[in-house]
């Protein structure tokens with residue numbers, strides 16, 4: 327049975343007068359692939375950093391798994407690896423930092439890099455670099471994996487591959503939490519969608535349930551209607567459109 331492994335309780339955080347979380351509470355369970363969506367500037371990356379422990383809440387609490395070893399793996403939007411090393415060497419290096427035995431080749435095969443183990447990391451494409459980031463996230467078998475926009479800038483096939491890999495990491499029992507603007511892929515792969523706007527999780531449910539509840543056709547439509555209804559203040563689209571057409 328699924329259990330909460332990551333939780334915000336009455337969580338608040340702001341950058342000066344920019345509110346990211348305003349007394350927000352949410353509990354995320356293991357074995358679930360959760361997509362955190364929201365408009366640009368709504369605070370997705372910051373929320374991930376708060377979940378992962380890279381930042382601290384102003385008030386409220388965040389609860390993470392009470393396990394020994396690596397508890398939360400965090401993959402930033404643009405992962406960087408030290409040039410000059412091969413893919414296998416990078417995984418072996420990170421593997422040497424955890425207590426459990428790490429089979430670098432097995433992890434690399436798992437994410438689809440089995441054919442690239444001897445490639446130098448500075449010679450990888452953007453997509454392969456993301457896959458290496460996913461491999462790094464699996465090292466030490468953390469119960470929570472947090473991914474920040476893992477498919478931005480990638481072709482649809484690699485993006486699908488990354489979503490599939492993330493969904494299968496969740497199916498193995500982990501909580502996988504990702505941000506994404508790709509609502510079509512989110513609809514297909516995520517078990518649960520959280521929409522953050524104005525410091526709150528304004529939508530929370532499975533993609534199918536959210537679409538059905540709204541009487542909409544696609545998650546994209548639910549997103550637009552909810553963001554418009556929440557008084558979008560992060561990016562002024564109308565102003566941008568006027569400027570573009572001038």
Ligand SMILES: Nc1ncnc2c1ncn2[C@@H]1O[C@H](COP(=O)(O)OP(=O)(O)OP(=O)(O)O)[C@@H](O)[C@H]1O
Nearest residue numbers: 341344346364365366367368369370371372373560
């Ligand atoms: N280090 C920082 N100092 C001050 N303000 C910040 C900092 N980092 C982010 N912000 C502000 O916090 C808000 C949320 O930023 P964040 O990057 O979390 O949003 P996001 O939802 O991930 O955006 P995007 O979808 O564009 O990646 C934005 O208004 C941003 O300008």
